[in-house]
Amino acid sequence: MIRKALVSLSLCTACVAHAGDHKMTVTGSYADYTDGAGSRALLGVESSTRFGDNTLLVNLAGGSRSFGNGDSFDGDSLGVTFYRDWSDTISTRTSASVSSDDPVFVNRLFDQDLTWRGLKNATFTGGARYAEYADGYHSTALYAGAAYYLKRLTIRYRYTHYDLSDVGDGHANLLSLRFLDAAGRGHTQLWLGEGTSIQDYDWAPVALPGEFQSVALRRVQPLGEAWDVNVGLERSWHQLPTYDYQGTTVTLGLARNW
Numbered sequence: 338m339i340r341k342a343l344v345s346l347s348l349c350t351a352c353v354a355h356a357g358d359h360k361m362t363v364t365g366s367y368a369d370y371t372d373g374a375g376s377r378a379l380l381g382v383e384s385s386t387r388f389g390d391n392t393l394l395v396n397l398a399g400g401s402r403s404f405g406n407g408d409s410f411d412g413d414s415l416g417v418t419f420y421r422d423w424s425d426t427i428s429t430r431t432s433a434s435v436s437s438d439d440p441v442f443v444n445r446l447f448d449q450d451l452t453w454r455g456l457k458n459a460t461f462t463g464g465a466r467y468a469e470y471a472d473g474y475h476s477t478a479l480y481a482g483a484a485y486y487l488k489r490l491t492i493r494y495r496y497t498h499y500d501l502s503d504v505g506d507g508h509a510n511l512l513s514l515r516f517l518d519a520a521g522r523g524h525t526q527l528w529l530g531e532g533t534s535i536q537d538y539d540w541a542p543v544a545l546p547g548e549f550q551s552v553a554l555r556r557v558q559p560l561g562e563a564w565d566v567n568v569g570l571e572r573s574w575h576q577l578p579t580y581d582y583q584g585t586t587v588t589l590g591l592a593r594n595w
Contacts, residue, residue, distance in 0.1 A: 358386070358387040358594075358595070359384070359385065359386045359387075359594075359595040360384075360385045360386075360592055360593065360594050360595070361382065361383070361384050361385075361592065361593050362382070362383045362385070362567070362590055362591070362592040362593075363380075363381070363382050363590060363591050363592075364379075364380075364381050364382075364383070364567065364588060364589070364590035364591075365378075365379065365380045365381075365588070365589055365590070366378070366379045366569075366586055366587065366588040366589075367379075367586070367587055368571075368584055368585065368586040368587075369584070369585050369586075370582055370583070370584045371582045371583045371584075372405075372580060372581065372582040372583075373404075373405025373406070373582075374404070374405055374575075374582040374584070375402065375403045375404040375405050376402075376403050377400065377401070377402045377403075377441070378400055378401050379398055379399070379400035379441075380398065380399055380400065381396060381397060381398030381399070381400075381414075382396070382397055382398075383395065383396040383397075384396075390421060390422040390423075391419065391420065391421055391422075392419070392420040393417070393418075393419055393420075394416075394417070394418040394419075394420075395415075395416070395417055396414075396415070396416040396417075396418075396434075397413075397414070397415055397416075398413070398414045398416075398442070399411070399412070399413045399414075400412055400414075400441045400442065401441065402439070402440055402441045410439040410440055410441055411437075411439065411441065412436055412437040412439035412440075412441030412442050413436060413437050413442075414434055414435070414436035414437075414441075414442040414443075415434060415435055415436070416432065416433070416434030416435075416446070417432070417433055417434070418430065418431070418432040418433075419431045419432075425454070426453060426454045426455045427451065427452070427453060427454070428451075428452045428454070429449070429450065429451050429452070430448075430449070430450050430452070430464075431448075431449050432446070432447070432448040432449075433446060433447050433448070434446045438471060439471055440470070440471040440472075443468050443469070443470060444469045444470055444471060445467075445468065445469035446466070446467070446468045446469075447466070447467050447468075448464065448465075448466040448467075449464055449465055449466075450462050450463060450464025450465075450480075451463060451464065458485060458486045458487070459483060459484065459485050459486070460483065460484045460486075461481075461482070461483050462480075462481065462482045462483070462484075462495070463479075463480070463481045463482075464479075464480055464481075465477070465478065465479050465480075466478040466480070466499075473502075474501065474502050474503065475501075475502050476499050476500060476501040476502065477499060477500050478497050478498065478499035478500075479497070479498050479499070480495055480496060480497040480498070481495070481496055482494055482495030482496065482511075489516060489517040489518075489519070490514065490515065490516055490517070491513075491514070491515040491517075492512075492513075492514055492515075493511075493512070493513045493514075493515070494510075494511070494512050494513075495510075495511045496508070496509075496510055497509045497510075497511075497532075507532060507533045508532055508533055509530065509531070509532030509533075510530065510531055510532065511528060511529070511530045512528070512529045512530075513526060513527065513528045513529075514526065514527045515527075521559050522557075522559055522565070523556075523557055523558055523559050523565075524556075524557050525554070525555070525556050525557075526554070526555045526557075527552075527553070527554050528551070528552070528553040528554075528571075529551070529552055530549070530550065530551040530552075530553075531548075531549065531550045531551070532548065532549055533547075533548050547575060547576050547577040547578065548575070548576045549573060549574060549575045549576070550573065550574045551571060551572070551573040551574070552571065552572050552573075553569065553570070553571035553572075553586075554569065554570050554571075555567060555568065555569035555570075555588070556568050556569075562594075563593060563594050563595075564591065564592065564593060564594070565591070565592040565594065566589075566590070566591060566592075567588070567589070567590035567591070567592065568588070568589055568590075569586075569587070569588035569589075569590075570585075570586070570587055570588070571584075571585070571586040571588075572584070572585055572586075573585075573586075
């Protein structure tokens with residue numbers, strides 16, 4: 338599947354590169370969970386093209402998810418995200434994805450948000466998301482957030498309230514700090530998250546209420562004018578009614594800029 342993705346996105350690049358800035362990224366990640374919660378491996382390729390006031394992202398990925406009881410699943414996913422600057426102060430993001438009906442990716446996803454940039458150094462965003470998972474679970478979510486921009490530091494916060502079928506209401510808080518290098522496009526980003534329900538990207542065969550905390554760090558290191566290396570590390574803690582477990586995720590990516 339990934340080989341076909343690379344070929345398809347390479348053809349896409351050849352067709353649209355003349356229209357504006359273009360980037361292609363190949364990313365692999367591996368997550369290991371303690372206490373019999375299994376592991377998860379992903380490999381994906383993403384094409385990003387900006388033309389005028391629009392940016393189009395296409396993402397194709399494949400992966401596997403294994404659980405401590407011996408169950409193992411393979412899955413593929415296709416996602417499309419479209420950004421549009423409607424004016425100097427209003428922009429939108431529309432995202433949708435589909436995947437095979439396995440507990441590897443979100444099976445169906447639609448996400449829509451709107452950002453207002455009416456202040457000099459700040460933006461405000463609000464949106465809604467609908468997701469379907471394996472075994473018929475689904476969730477709806479409303480979220481709101483803000484970003485504040487300094488010379489080399491961007492601070493973002495987002496609050497999400499969602500309703501997960503057979504589990505009930507939940508919430509999540511996410512804070513991120515993005516530090517730009519003194520020169521060039523390199524940067525380092527830190528995420529701090531916590532919530533009162535399962536995370537969207539770590540669902541189990543049976544949905545259970547619980548709590549989580551997470552810390553993630555990513556470095557984007559330019560290699561010359563055209564290439565970037567992305568390295569990430571995440572640590573998460575999950576507390577469920579019957580047991581607790583932790584997760585460690587390592588991510589490595591390579592991007593080509595045109």
